[in-house]
Amino acid sequence: MKLQVKLKTKDKIILLKTALHCILFTPAVWVFYLAVQDLLGADPVQAIIHFTGLSALKVLILGLVISPLAPKVKFIPLMQIRRLVGLYAFFYACLHLLSFFTFDLQLDWPLLLSEIVKRPYITVGMFSWLVLLILSVTSAMFIRRKLGKRWQSLHNLVYITVPIAVLHFYWSLKSGWIEPAIYLLITFILLSFRRKKLQRTFSLRGGFT
Amino acid sequence: MLIKNKGKNHLTEAQVTDESIYHQRRDVIKKMGFVGAGGLFTSSTVANTNLFSLFTREAKPLFKTRPLDYKAAILDEQKRTPETKVISHNNFYEFGTKKSDPVENAQHLQVKPWQLKIHGEVNKPFALNYDDLYKHLALEERIYRLRCVEAWSMVIPWLGFSLAKLIQQADPTSDAKYVAFETLHDKDQMPGQRRRFGGINYPYVEGLRIDEAMNPLSFLAVGLYGKTLPPQNGAPIRLVVPWKYGFKSIKSIVSIKLVKHQPPTSWNKLAPQEYGFYANVNPSVSHPRWSQASERRITSGGLFDRNRIATLPFNGYGDEVAYLYKDMDLKKYF
Numbered sequence: 347m348k349l350q351v352k353l354k355t356k357d358k359i360i361l362l363k364t365a366l367h368c369i370l371f372t373p374a375v376w377v378f379y380l381a382v383q384d385l386l387g388a389d390p391v392q393a394i395i396h397f398t399g400l401s402a403l404k405v406l407i408l409g410l411v412i413s414p415l416a417p418k419v420k421f422i423p424l425m426q427i428r429r430l431v432g433l434y435a436f437f438y439a440c441l442h443l444l445s446f447f448t449f450d451l452q453l454d455w456p457l458l459l460s461e462i463v464k465r466p467y468i469t470v471g472m473f474s475w476l477v478l479l480i481l482s483v484t485s486a487m488f489i490r491r492k493l494g495k496r497w498q499s500l501h502n503l504v505y506i507t508v509p510i511a512v513l514h515f516y517w518s519l520k521s522g523w524i525e526p527a528i529y530l531l532i533t534f535i536l537l538s539f540r541r542k543k544l545q546r547t548f549s550l551r552g553g554f555t
Numbered sequence: 556m557l558i559k560n561k562g563k564n565h566l567t568e569a570q571v572t573d574e575s576i577y578h579q580r581r582d583v584i585k586k587m588g589f590v591g592a593g594g595l596f597t598s599s600t601v602a603n604t605n606l607f608s609l610f611t612r613e614a615k616p617l618f619k620t621r622p623l624d625y626k627a628a629i630l631d632e633q634k635r636t637p638e639t640k641v642i643s644h645n646n647f648y649e650f651g652t653k654k655s656d657p658v659e660n661a662q663h664l665q666v667k668p669w670q671l672k673i674h675g676e677v678n679k680p681f682a683l684n685y686d687d688l689y690k691h692l693a694l695e696e697r698i699y700r701l702r703c704v705e706a707w708s709m710v711i712p713w714l715g716f717s718l719a720k721l722i723q724q725a726d727p728t729s730d731a732k733y734v735a736f737e738t739l740h741d742k743d744q745m746p747g748q749r750r751r752f753g754g755i756n757y758p759y760v761e762g763l764r765i766d767e768a769m770n771p772l773s774f775l776a777v778g779l780y781g782k783t784l785p786p787q788n789g790a791p792i793r794l795v796v797p798w799k800y801g802f803k804s805i806k807s808i809v810s811i812k813l814v815k816h817q818p819p820t821s822w823n824k825l826a827p828q829e830y831g832f833y834a835n836v837n838p839s840v841s842h843p844r845w846s847q848a849s850e851r852r853i854t855s856g857g858l859f860d861r862n863r864i865a866t867l868p869f870n871g872y873g874d875e876v877a878y879l880y881k882d883m884d885l886k887k888y889f
Binding site for chain 1 (some may be wrong): 705728863
């Protein structure tokens with residue numbers, strides 16, 4: 347804590363971002379190493395798919411923590427790490443989709459397309475990935491400036507994407523609902539901090555522009 | 556007498572990951588937890604670990620298995636799933652819903668004493684105790700493909716005896732049209748059975764039509780890979796019906812009851828639109844969550860193992876069992 351007091355805001359952000367890179371990137375390298383070596387349980391394919399999928403969801407939820415947290419800890423510059431967290435959520439979502447396609451379906455394109463159409467849990471999963479793709483692409487500063495006010499409306503899509511990602515998780519389970527329910531509960535608690543904003547976005551304006 | 560089984564497709568020890576290393580790696584992965592909050596969401600075993608225990612592994616007393624005497628199977632060309640994988644990747648929800656839960660939570664299962672009752676519509680009901688399971692009938696080895704409804708499969712050398720032989724000894728009456736199986740119901744030993752909400756109603760129950768049960772392929776396994784069954788695979792005795800999805804092959808059986816009417820089955824009760832009574836492996840009938848046209852065969856390969864293969868009707872056992880269903884619409888009776 348004392349160390350932080352001496353640091354400038356800019357340095358703190360750099361430190362935070364460096365820490366985030368370490369925390370969020372290392373596990374991906376490590377699990378893929380183990381999976382390639384066949385040291386990740388009996389079915390490394392399933393293990394990788396579950397790990398990357400749940401990681402994407404956890405990082406996405408972590409992203410929702412930041413804006414309610416920043417004023418509470420009286421450190422508004424914390425908002426500057428939101429994009430990085432969001433991009434890591436997309437990174438894990440990409441690894442998740444790529445692992446499913448490469449290692450589970452083993453590059454069978456027709457099977458992938460039919461699975462996206464026929465399996466509701468994969469349909470909603472693909473939807474979530476597409477939204478994250480759009481948000482990631484438009485997170486570049488020059489696009490953000492170009493989009494102006496519409497940028498925020500577009501990025502509010504994340505609020506419906508997180509529950510849909512949880513739905514994707516819930517539908518993918520053979521039985522049980524407790525684990526997805528916990529994720530959903532945490533999501534709603536985090537969304538409740540933005541009640542007013544959500545009301546503005548969804549009822550008064552009647553959707554996105 | 557122990558007949559050693561050394562075929563050219565028999566895997567050597569060197570090909571199999573050393574069990575202790577395998578467990579250590581798994582532990583490291585679990586203890587990584589991932590992004591702090593991970594601990595909040597996952598099981599208590601993860602939450603309770605900390606950095607200091609990352610590289611130390613508390614010795615868990617493993618369930619003791621012992622070698623069995625049996626008549627070895629005729630060797631075939633199929634590549635078997637390594638034993639370490641067979642005994643660590645299990646669907647046995649009584650011990651948790653993750654594939655790695657049973658091996659971790661089932662090690663204290665008490666199988667001695669055990670009682671397996673064969674009763675119901677029979678003239679001579681009887682029961683087998685723990686020792687009887689291994690000597691009542693001569694043990695033989697069967698190398699069967701196991702096809703999970705989740706679209707993965709294994710090749711496993713089971714030890715046991717034909718279900719038909721056991722049922723015949725009880726002398727079924729003419730009213731015996733179906734066979735109902737039941738798993739041990741013991742909340743103290745089976746943590747999964749303590750869950751109050753969601754999931755299976757315990758005890759786990761399964762069933763077969765009598766002609767399916769009397770088919771020579773239907774097998775009661777008391778061992779695998781030359782030894783008694785570990786608890787995660789259904790110790791001390793489990794069913795193996797290789798032409799049906801894995802969930803039909805009920806584990807840790809305490810009751811085999813011959814009955815008049817089609818008995819309830821656990822997954823069918825939980826999700827009737829997803830799991831039928833018959834549950835024959837059928838590439839042309841999709842599960843809502845999985846295309847059943849192909850499967851991933853789990854052997855010794857890692858992530859880049861190209862192991863997706865076409866699924867065969869009746870899991871490739873059509874010659875032996877297709878006659879059982881010759882006038883049935885298998886899309887309706889899935």
